């Protein structure tokens with residue numbers, strides 16, 4: 001397993017991207033809108049991983065609710081595994097609680113989330129690239 005990305009909830013994506021790029025000196029950025037999750041995402045490419053900044057695109061977005069309750073900050077980390085279904089089965093045996101089934105994520109990935117209560121307060125995404 002390795003860290004695929006760290007996701008941060010922000011109020012204003014364009015402002016946040018400029019600040020992150022300026023402070024970290026990151027050049028490569030891609031934008032993506034995920035309608036199903038109600039977010040617009042900026043992906044900042046680091047040498048070995050990515051930071052994803054996310055802003056809500058609608059009032060029903062879970063990110064909107066997160067920002068109202070917690071304010072800006074770390075939303076989740078994403079761990080990449082080669083075979084997500086196998087990992088999920090293995091983790092279910094350890095009593096881990098998942099948020100939803102394995103489902104399509106962005107860019108042809110498969111994803112699911114582990115409840116923060118199962119990992120000491122950190123919402124954790126599991127992701128896997130769909131085999132071509």
Ligand code: CO
Pocket residue numbers: 005007052076078125
């Ligand atoms: Co993510």
